[in-house]
Amino acid sequence: MASASYTLRFNPKLSRNSQGDDVRDGLSAAVLTGENLWLCCDEATTLERLRRTGPRTFGQHCQYALADLIELPDKVTEEVDLEGMGEAENYLWVIGSHSIKRRNAKPEDPNVAKQIKRLAKVEVAPNRNLLARIPLVLNPDSGDYELHKSAPHPTAAGQKLRAAQLRGRKPGSNELLEVLAQDEHLSPALRVPAKDNGLDIEGLAAAADGRLFLGLRGPVLHGWAIVLEIRPEHHRKGRLRLGQMEGGRHPLYKKHFLDLRGMGIREIRQQGTDLLILAGPTMDLDGTIAVYRWRNGLFQAHDSLTPADQLERLLDVPHLPHLDRAEGMALLSEREMLVVFDKPAPARKPRPHQILVNSFDLPHPEPTKA
Template identity: 50%
Template sequence: MKKHLNLEFNEKLSINKAGKHVRDGLSTAIILGDNLWIACDERSSLERLTRTDKDTFGNHQSFDLTEFLELPDADSEIDVEGLGFEDHYLWLVGSHSLARKKPRKADTPEKQIKRLAKVKDDPNRYLLARIPMVKDKETGEYVLRKECPHPDIPNVKLHAAQLVSYGDKNKLMSVLANDIHLKPFLNIPGKDNGFDIEGLALSKEKIFIGLRGPVLRGWAMILEVAIEDTKSAHFKLKPIGEKGAFYKKHFLHLEGMGIRELRVIKNDLLILAGPTMDLDGTISVYRWKDAMKQESEAMVHRKELERLFDVPHGSGDTSGQDKAEGMALYDESHVLIVFDSPTEKRKTGDNGVVADIYKL
């Protein structure tokens, strides 16, 4: 059983430099109070919508992330693929992936073939960061701040920070460089089953990072990391694994699907799963029971995962459309699903789009 929710965007804030509307590339979402925070995969901003009635979020505001974070390239996208919230901080993660150029049908076959050989590496994509998020006392809206007092602890300040850089990437990529499972995939574009982050979830000190790819013989992967603060606007990874490893790996048999979004609900982890390759395919929501109690690396077989429901996707005349990309906890028993490349049927007016609410 599903219901619908209308998302209304402001046209003046919604068109990127390439002319793409924010509603056409929704990649992740999170609900805090009456605010829906949402990201588009081809921008360097976050969008905030506010509940205007029981079926609608509107009053669109856009927050330019270059005002809060140190981005290496002011003109390239971050490709935000995951949002999380913990202890007055909004967390975000970029895809950390390479992108292969799309052939253009109007070009000659020779140009199309040449374009398909080009791989793009945007430095802004290698981002794991947190930004203070507090309620504005006058409006009651959640807002981002580069720095502000902690609302509950006197004489403590919250400040924006990000994972330390390592060359033209970041520390996460450097510690994964020789990983026995991931090393062969780090130089492969995301939509070619290469390394591609999609999904972020937090629980106390645990930070879970979902991988759309690679999928290894049907097994998807979640990375778990923890961070250590520094005196600068950067934080470091903290050793959490065997022999001082900076990460743990959890493998889940999602029946060949990769991870599109992660959400913590009590001690469980909800997983939005879908194709790792650029194709129409099954999209489903799973529950990993008691994932928050897991202390060691895990192998979670399909019978240990609860498959809650499937999400319809485009096919035939709508091939490549209505791809479920983001999942937010709507309340204790429902999730909100937002879609990349929505069909015309899903769009409302010039600037609206419909999201779906599913009962867990």
């Protein structure tokens, strides 16, 4: 169902990080604002902005360092593992995976004992525990949206937009992790690496009323994927806190369980009152990647449980074994969705500093069943 291929062109001077990793090889989220396509890479500490330069091309690469806009919990060179972005009400929201990681074994090393020992090492990366909003303002002269640490509100005279992030009582943590540490479903997953079905946030959708929907790639509980609904609000300069939520068992968040046939969530996008879910294998597995429509997902009055027959499967995203893992999607229109990939196949890289991505036609919503 791919309707077209798009070419994304990156600036050679900006496309590689300090470790030599290329932005195009780890795209993890995408958001469209006007003529600008915003991208993030899970191996970087930057946000990338491209501009539409043709019917099927985006270029004019501009890069923003996160450390210039917010305060990173750890070193500015330590990856943030950015996995989700959303846009609403003059802010770009960004989120890290909030996961811990296990060292991987190197099977080519003849020292088997050493490699087995590596598998026992688990690391906490504070930069991954990032949830922040960044002022996003249209520059009328250039026609581009720009990120700022603070900026005058474009429509509310005398008000300012300010970058802010969720903090916690302990350095490197945040309030979300602290409240989830008491959750009956998720507390065990906080101590488990993402690749072992531990906590792994990989999707973010931002609603106009301030609510965020966080899609979890893991844990998947007996086949059920999880969406967390929260409402971050201003606390004090540069800081957010979790606002009160009505209808959930916990006062600061709601939990929504979706039967995605054992798949986890890789991205979430809002379309009207529906939420579009990019679903794929949890942990470090290969398997089906599909897009679902969660009807009226934006307005669930309580914690919810949605069985598979109430989720509309829109399309499957083709991919190769171990390659072309769909990680992010951006709505180009009500009928077209752009998908970006982590670990792209060589055929997607016909030229240096470029990547081919796909768009897919979105079918009209099916009539609601009586």
